[in-house]
Amino acid sequence: MHEFKTESKKLLDLMINSIYTNKEIFLRELISNASDAVDKLNFKSLQDPSIKVGEGDLAIRLSFDKDARTLTVSDNGIGMTADELERNLGTIAHSGSQEFKRENAEHQGDDVDIIGQFGVGFYSAFMVASKVRVVSRAFGEETAHVWESDGLEGYTIEDGERAEHGTDVILTIRENVPGVDGEQGENYDTYLSEWGLKDLVRRFSNYVRYPIQMMVTKSRQKPKPEDAGDDYKPEYEDYQELETLNSMTPIWKKRSSDVTPEEYNEFYKSTFHDWEDPARTFSFHAEGALEYDALLFIPGKAPFDLYSKDYQKGLALYSSNVMIMEKCADLVPDYYNFVRGIVDSADVSLNISRETLQHDRQLHAIANRVEKKITAELQKMRDDDREAYERFFENFGRGLKFGIYQSYGMKADELADLLLFWSAREQKMVTLAEYAKAMPEGQKAVYYAAGDDRDRLSKMPVVHGVLDRGYDVLLCTADVDEFTFQAMRTYTAKDMPKVYADDTAREAAAKAVADGAEPETEDRALELKNVASGDLDLATDDEKKQAEEASKEHEELFQAMKEALGDKVEKVAVSARPMDAPAVITTEGPVSLEMEKVMARGPEAEGAPKSQRVLELNAKHPVFEKLVAAQKAGEKEKLAQYAGLLYDQALLVEGILPEDPVAFAQAVCNLM
Known part of the structure; x- marks a missing residue:
């Protein structure tokens, strides 16, 4: 047995237990490795005309045996020699794919699309497997070789047999782990079922460029016997059929002219689990220092949990057609959290597990372009299809407004004209x-x-x-x-x-x-x-003069009303604004009545700031004459009652209940 070096043993333990947070991605990693192997052979055939490999013959095959608890990922790619098995699998974090990419960098993305980068994806298999056996036969060689390890101490390499070039990765799946003390256990049987493997392929490897095939069980009706009577009931039988599990060609890499709106709508609904067609679909392709494809959708309706704390924003991120993150939050700002879609780039810098991204200028560049594209598309909808835009705004406008507020106005230039x-x-x-x-x-x-x-x-x-x-x-x-x-x-x-x-x-x-x-x-x-603030400055010079004169003439009246209202108002004053009402409540300072109401409904209502209220009186209204008369007659109690009624009445107009509705009702009755 070849033992892992001490440092390698620690690194292997890190691979298995720390780097990957989601066990399910092991199949994505193995399929990606298989795709790289097939790609290398395909590329070799393009360089050497003597190598006859039909691209239609290249494939990846999945199979499983429930009784033996084995899952096999096979490919008919370039395969590995014994030395390559030693170098690629015996040396942790050595990436043969990365080496191949460096040697053929000028062809990457053309006839070859190598996915692997770090040489650690293979070891994710040990998250679900107690033993991994690799049988590989290099293209052009007669002998196959077998690498085997339990992921603990070391590995063995010996001669083996394989009918043709390519590689089989055979995983002995772990036994299920029951839950303890209410904690959820581990169900490894999922990786030994048709539906479980289909789901993983669809979610993580649906757009790998080569067919991923598996024998699946289907049902069909048996032929009706010739001597069957009228009471014959159809009989069914199960049969096995080789099925391609992935769609291979991503819709976002097709020219938009080659895709019908119905195809986009169906892709959106099936991928993002929506019942309605999207309100808007748009795609774009970027080239240059950073190359990527994007397909974005604006939903027809807001999801029920859009404004809940559990809602997760983000676009699906793919790298070379392989899904890296189901929701990459960094690709869209919070105010565009409703946008769904996909970004696919081979140029983004992934972290070692390929589950998350390194935060670098490449990611920021993509996010900035995505944001600008969304803004432009919304502007186009606003100008070209106002009815559709108003429906959109009814669903998502609140988020755009909140984006301005949350950024302290810094995003106003981008968002204000969308409101x-x-x-x-x-x-x-x-x-x-x-x-x-x-x-x-x-x-x-x-x-x-x-x-x-x-x-x-x-x-x-x-x-x-x-x-x-x-x-x-x-x-x-x-x-x-x-x-x-x-x-x-x-x-x-x-x-x-x-x-x-x-x-x-x-x-x-x-x-x-x-x-x-x-x-x-x-x-x-x-x-x-x-309009409810006290500094509108809409009054004419004459109106201002009249208000100023009334304020001086009736200064004692306003002082008496202020004393009656106490700290409910900052002051009582004559209004210079034209109005029919006897009185209105305005505010001074940054907090309005409406803001006070909103904050009072919030989680920190107890310490929320209050508005500075001003009771403005209409000096031309008949009620004002009643106030003046009561003050001149020295009817202090009546004046206090009038002041309270006018204040509570003005509150009701603002949609705010008086502090004491019973007292308000009694005051009205007393007045009557």
């Missing part, structure tokens, strides 16, 4: 760019109202006040909307009509346009303002 909001004036969904294009001359901000119901928002006095000025209001009903706007602070509207500093410049520009020049445009930063 949709309901226009109170247009009565439809609009983009921020469309809102800006429709603004009247002189408007300097984007106005919005935040709440949980569009109809209620449309009836709010603060919304009507802005609409009456001729300015549109965006009605925002998603819980993340206002947080998104707070993170953005401003929106840069592109190609807006230029605003001139004075009449002379404006007249000169108008004359230039009349003479045939193109109208001048500019990018304009528009502040994002909640």
Whole structure:
């Protein structure tokens, strides 16, 4: 017996117990090795015309024996000599495939597509096998050789027999391990069943370029006997048939013109387990320093768990048609977590187990290109098929908004123009760019109202006040909307009509346009303002003056109302905004009423910041006269009751229940 060296024994133990986290990938590794062996022979035949190897004859074969508990992976590839068995299998982490790739680097990806890199994949077999036997006959040799090991102390190499060139890897599968103390055991019988092997091939090796075949049991109806009577019942028999388990040609490597939409849809539904066709399908191929293929899908509907903590984002990552990761989270940003698809590249730097990636600039380069492609596709959908885009946004728009908030506004340039909001004036969904294009001359901000119901928002006095000025209001009903706007602070509207500093410049520009020049445009930063905030600055000079005069005249009234309301409000003031309501609640500072409500529903509600509320009074409303009269008459109790009623009423308009609904109801009854 050839013993593993001390260092090699430690490394082998590391291979078996530490590097791989998922036992199931052992079959992927063995199939990949078999594919490399077949590829080497195919490549050799292309270089040497005297070697007659038909590519259609090259294949990988799986077989199993339940009674003997053996699983065999066979190929008719180039095979190995005794020296190569010693070097490739007796020396851990020596990769014959990697050596071959270096020697034939200029042909990689052309007529040869070698997968192996590290020389450790073979040893993953010991995760499921108590013994591994390799029978290999090198192409052009008469004698086969047998390598055998239990993965513990060492290995043996001796002469053997094999009818033709190629390699058999025979695994003696471990016995099942029962669970102990409620912990799940190990079911190794899965690797000795048709359905188990089919599933592993489909998941990890479906697109290996050579057929992976296995004898499978099928059922068929026996011929009906000639003398069978009318009461004859059909009889069935089992039979064996050689079946190809993999599809070989990846759909993402075909030209899009050669694939029908129906084929893409079927691939999407079967691969990603969705019942509906995708809303959008797009693919692209990158060449140059980094080569890869990508096939991406935007689902028709959001999965039920999209916004749960258990949802896992990511694209399937393949390397040379072999699946490396089912969900590579680093390939898509969080705000595009709904995108499904596949990226296939032979150039990404894998870690030694090929289960995860090394985080390097290659991966970042692919992720950046994928992100830009998704953004471009969404922009195209928005512009070319608005109805489909609005359906998409209903499903996934919340994530785009959260992407801006989560990045503290840094992603606003990429995502802001993908957002949709309901226009109170247009009565439809609009983009921020469309809102800006429709603004009247002189408007300097984007106005919005935040709440949980569009109809209620449309009836709010603060919304009507802005609409009456001729300015549109965006009605925002998603819980993340206002947080998104707070993170953005401003929106840069592109190609807006230029605003001139004075009449002379404006007249000169108008004359230039009349003479045939193109109208001048500019990018304009528009502040994002909640109509319920106290600093809209929409009042005219006269309105500001009237409010200021009323504030001075009735200073004692406001002070008395503030004392009655206590710390419920920061202050009571006359409103300069036009409105029909007797009073409204506005806020000062960064926290609005709606943000306060959202945070109150969160996990840290107890310590959530509160809004700084202001009770603004309409000095032109008849109710204001009642307040003035009560204050002049010295009816302190009545004034306190009025103040409480106006405050609670304004809260109800905002969709917030009074702190004491019973007291509010009694106050209304007392007033009546």
